[in-house]
Amino acid sequence: MISLSASSFLFALLRFSQNKPGSTHFSLRQPRTRISSPPAFFRVFSALGSNRDPNGSVLIETTASSSSSLETSAAADIVPKSTVSGGVQDVYGEDAATEDMPITPWSLSVASGYTLLRDPHHNKGLAFSHRERDAHYLRGLLPPTVISQDLQVKKMMHTLRQYQVPLQRYMAMMDLQETNERLFYKLLIDHVEELLPVVYTPTVGEACQKYGSIFLRPQGLFISLKEKGKILEVLRNWPEKNIQVIVVTDGERILGLGDLGCQGMGIPVGKLSLYTALGGVRPSACLPVTIDVGTNNEKLLNDEFYIGLRQRRATGEEYSELMHEFMTAVKQNYGEKVVIQFEDFANHNAFDLLAKYGTTHLVFNDDIQGTASVVLAGLIAALRFVGGSLSSHRFLFLGAGEAGTGIAELIALEISKKSQIPLEEARKNIWLVDSKGLIVSSRKESIQHFKKPWAHDHEPIKELVDAVKAIKPTVLIGTSGVGKTFTQDVVETMAELNEKPIILSLSNPTSQSECTAEEAYTWSQGRAIFASGSPFAPVEYEGKTFVPGQANNAYIFPGFGLGLIMSGTIRVHDDMLLAASEALAEQLMEEHYEKGMIFPPFRNIRKISARIAAKVAAKAYELGLATRLPQPKELEQCAESSMYSPSYRSYR
């Protein structure tokens, strides 16, 4: 490590041309003044994000459009060794935001040769040009051919399509993410509809179940009971410093697959790749976390390949203390503007965590809030087919947990606001069934707090089909986590009661879906408006093609999170969820309605996310919860232009 003064920067650059292969470090003290309009070279340096190579090796990267002043022949970069939260690498851009520019030492480092090929953040494989190969000691380490990123995408898609087993595709994608990050995201963005089921539901569910046996390299941060008292240190072990989004699970309710303990890590990793691919948040700003307090899954406890703590789940104070230490450490390390997304916690913890930290942290529960927002959007869009307003419909849920009661509450809130009636009144048309039957006020057993608002006066009913007959819902929503529960009887009864029954089977993965698309269309004689949590292929029925929608919170959370980040919002508010729903519903075009769709295709998701982000940010400004001032005029444009691009940069 050689220390340099700021003025000797150019001298340092000259030295790079004589660098030996491998990685070399220089450090350069930044002048202790803020740079209001940074020179071009500083912008390039901030474009890189923090030092991501475990060896500390980073390159200068320039884009094709970069100014000539950036086109230096040296393979160098300056990155802050440590930066303050909300600093230069925030969502505004890889190369904007100077106001919060950190006043910390810079480190100037070089990667070359084999180290460069092993660095997933900078590796380009065969796409390294001959000039780059010369400049970075890559000669001989690669075969002679040079191919474009587009050809790499084509080749990788060809390879992926050869795999018959979905889990093989998942593993190939994870391998790519760990070897060539930009190619991974280019693939995912360019082929989102084909690859979403690979990196996300349903395949990620199987991956979590088998995580121990397919485990090659760790992804994300594992915080177990063994780390109690040291969580801040653990966070500091993570190579990235400027974190904007954390997705955290404790693995207790992974999709509809139950307690998968530490192996739930596949979910935060998958969700965060969607934050980048669908919402444009930089990969280096995303931190997947699994809190390991044990598992009650006997099969895993007895599995020799299980990767987590081999003990039954800690509960009560032991659990709360670990979570509290984590939440405190996150705020201490990253500040209060980091989005903490709770994911796939069991409901006995999920509601309490959201309530406890909702007033002190920027927390968002995807299963309760994100799901609610996406379903509300689908219902608003579905009104086009069924007519009336939400308040004129009757809703019945199978499943009264996080997703079920979360959706129910947001529907009631929307009805209450739109119809200007009290929330209690709006709730009256919404009914829920749990494992014990219809939730009614006369139920003898105690009712969990989150179900209480839905315990209306009615005689108890055990079976779903009988509840359908009694309640006569126009909308049936499955959030039970149990597959095949919308039986033929149930769907046929819905079709008898309604010209166009709305049927949503939200449970994931596909095996847990309450019914298949084919069942919904066939049993309703092609009249159902259907969407599911995991994707189903289009269905042919009596000469017509039906395109089922995917009612999945993946439509919401990437754009929602982006909106929070770009506005520097400090707390989530329900009105932001309503704004996100409206933004999503607005994306339905005539061509979609003609196909019977209630969700727009995922192929336009980045545009959709930008619209959602803009609406969420606008709401945050309106509510006085946004801290990034002044408010940009064109929020949607701002969201679009701040999105991460996976295109390769040239290294000179």
Ligand SMILES: NC(=O)C1=CN([C@@H]2O[C@H](COP(=O)(O)OP(=O)(O)OC[C@H]3O[C@@H](n4cnc5c(N)ncnc54)[C@H](OP(=O)(O)O)[C@@H]3O)[C@@H](O)[C@H]2O)C=CC1
């Ligand atoms: N599409 C999407 O975007 C999302 C989908 N989901 C999916 O929704 C499902 C549920 O998730 P979540 O709400 O968090 O889970 P919870 O565990 O919080 O809730 C499950 C609910 O289903 C009820 N239930 C279980 N079995 C039956 C049964 N046989 N008949 C009737 N009710 C039953 C439970 O009853 P009881 O309370 O009596 O135990 C509970 O009320 C999962 O499969 C998940 O993957 C979740 C979030 C987003």
Ligand SMILES: CC(=O)C(=O)O
């Ligand atoms: C989609 C999702 O968040 C779930 O199934 O839990």
Ligand SMILES: [Mg+2]
């Ligand atoms: Mg979830």
